[in-house]
Amino acid sequence: MARQYLQAGARTIAYIDSAPGAGPRHTLVLAHAFPLGAQMWEPQLRAMPEGWRLIALDLRGFGGSTDPEPDSSMPSLDEYADDMVDLVEGLELDSVVIGGLSMGGYVALAVMRRQPEWARGLVLADTRAGADTSEGRAARRGMLALLDREGPQGIAQEMMPKLLGKTTIETNPDATETVRRLIKGQSPAAIRGAILRMKDRPDATPGLAAIGVPTLVIVGEEDVLTPPAESEALAAAIPDALLVTLLGAGHLSSLESPDAFTAALAAFLQERF
Ligand code: MLT
Numbered sequence: 001m002a003r004q005y006l007q008a009g010a011r012t013i014a015y016i017d018s019a020p021g022a023g024p025r026h027t028l029v030l031a032h033a034f035p036l037g038a039q040m041w042e043p044q045l046r047a048m049p050e051g052w053r054l055i056a057l058d059l060r061g062f063g064g065s066t067d068p069e070p071d072s073s074m075p076s077l078d079e080y081a082d083d084m085v086d087l088v089e090g091l092e093l094d095s096v097v098i099g100g101l102s103m104g105g106y107v108a109l110a111v112m113r114r115q116p117e118w119a120r121g122l123v124l125a126d127t128r129a130g131a132d133t134s135e136g137r138a139a140r141r142g143m144l145a146l147l148d149r150e151g152p153q154g155i156a157q158e159m160m161p162k163l164l165g166k167t168t169i170e171t172n173p174d175a176t177e178t179v180r181r182l183i184k185g186q187s188p189a190a191i192r193g194a195i196l197r198m199k200d201r202p203d204a205t206p207g208l209a210a211i212g213v214p215t216l217v218i219v220g221e222e223d224v225l226t227p228p229a230e231s232e233a234l235a236a237a238i239p240d241a242l243l244v245t246l247l248g249a250g251h252l253s254s255l256e257s258p259d260a261f262t263a264a265l266a267a268f269l270q271e272r273f
Contacts, residue, residue, distance in 0.1 A: 014064030099123025165222030165250020
């Protein structure tokens with residue numbers, strides 16, 4: 001599916017729309033993981049349930065979206081939240097369900113932290129609410145150095161064994177290739193901006209109890225980056241949350257087990273809205 005573009009002030013927000021120009025009644029907006037882009041949602045873009053439209057956005061710097069301040073020394077995760085909000089408002093969508101996988105989940109939680117009633121539902125896949133630990137921030141600094149030395153190729157090399165579950169690595173070379181291609185297609189500036197934004201993101205845990213909308217929490221059983229215990233804690237802290245664990249999937253559960261992921265998503269959307 002082709003990317004489309006929205007101009008929001010000085011920046012361009014790119015997105016992929018499962019039903020451009022069509023009129024399904026309900027819209028789901030999803031943000032991608034690090035360091036991929038909107039295209040990671042292709043399996044879901046092709047299989048939305050009846051009456052639903054999916055809009056997958058490229059966060060600033062990724063895919064076709066521009067980052068107006070790539071050299072800013074204090075980039076914030078809230079800028080990604082602005083990307084999601086500006087896209088929804090620019091496209092004049094009302095009452096959307098929002099969500100994301102991993103970094104994309106941080107973004108959806110940032111939107112809800114700022115405006116708890118903004119979305120009518122939430123999808124949080126392979127993510128967590130907590131901020132980085134000091135160890136985690138040190139690892140991010142290591143990642144910045146790796147990016148400087150080896151570029152996106154080095155980041156792909158380093159991250160692939162953690163992004164993908166054991167089952168996918170052993171049995172699904174196509175998914176492995178897709179992820180490598182999606183990472184290598186991103187610019188060093190986008191990857192740098194995401195590392196900096198994630199490193200200093202605030203803790204979203206205190207706001208979880210105030211999330212008053214139906215929430216789907218999905219996790220791959222073999223996720224080593226945000227293990228199932230993280231998702232259990234997330235679902236337990238959100239008043240109206242359903243937890244689904246996908247067997248044989250790792251961190252990138254939507255890509256690794258697309259059919260099971262999409263089925264869980266469709267069931268949630270159709271039953272709750
Ligand atoms: C992601 O998949 O988006 C990353 O694992 C998030 C992170 O590095 O915290």
